[in-house]
Amino acid sequence: MDSNSVVAINQFNAICVRYLAKPEDIRTWANNNYTSIRDPDVLATVVGRISGGAAWRLPSPTGRKLTLSLRGDGKTCAIWSEAADPEDVEIEFRNMVAGAAREGIIVKTTTDSTLPTRSGLGRLLSMSVMDSHLGSGYLFTFIAGDLFAGAPISLSMQMVRLDAPGK
Numbered sequence: 001m002d003s004n005s006v007v008a009i010n011q012f013n014a015i016c017v018r019y020l021a022k023p024e025d026i027r028t029w030a031n032n033n034y035t036s037i038r039d040p041d042v043l044a045t046v047v048g049r050i051s052g053g054a055a056w057r058l059p060s061p062t063g064r065k066l067t068l069s070l071r072g073d074g075k076t077c078a079i080w081s082e083a084a085d086p087e088d089v090e091i092e093f094r095n096m097v098a099g100a101a102r103e104g105i106i107v108k109t110t111t112d113s114t115l116p117t118r119s120g121l122g123r124l125l126s127m128s129v130m131d132s133h134l135g136s137g138y139l140f141t142f143i144a145g146d147l148f149a150g151a152p153i154s155l156s157m158q159m160v161r162l163d164a165p166g167k
Contacts, residue, residue, distance in 0.1 A: 003061040004083040009092045011058055012157045016077035023074035030056045030068055046080050078158035086144035086155045093142045097127040106130045117145035135164035
């Protein structure tokens with residue numbers, strides 16, 4: 001696996017997965033360690049138009065853009081890469097999410113599809129990890145291709161907290 005792919009998956013694990021449901025911890029850690037992104041076009045791509053979101057530029061082995069983002073609602077953490085190999089990262093991503101399965105934790109693939117993009121075929125993979133007793137969990141999504149307004153993004157890995165109904 002190339003160095004950009006290793007760094008992207010390691011950053012996703014070290015930041016998004018490590019801090020799970022603690023977006024303020026991610027925000028504090030990122031503000032203390034990395035430069036925040038202020039460019040409105042970049043923010044629109046990686047955070048969306050929801051107010052309160054933030055993004056930071058992370059170090060990359062080849063100088064290509066690697067970005068951490070938090071959506072304004074605080075429930076979504078993502079790593080965006082311009083240089084990681086989508087096929088390598090998808091394999092690691094699948095294995096990481098599938099590895100969460102155990103008694104009381106249900107892992108399910110909700111979307112696994114190939115989509116057309118401006119530069120060829122892209123990938124969309126979503127897997128849910130749910131606590132069968134609490135009814136809450138996370139949706140992990142892997143996207144490969146330029147699916148975001150033509151932005152030069154090789155891939156993104158995202159996780160969204162899913163609250164139990166009524167919470």
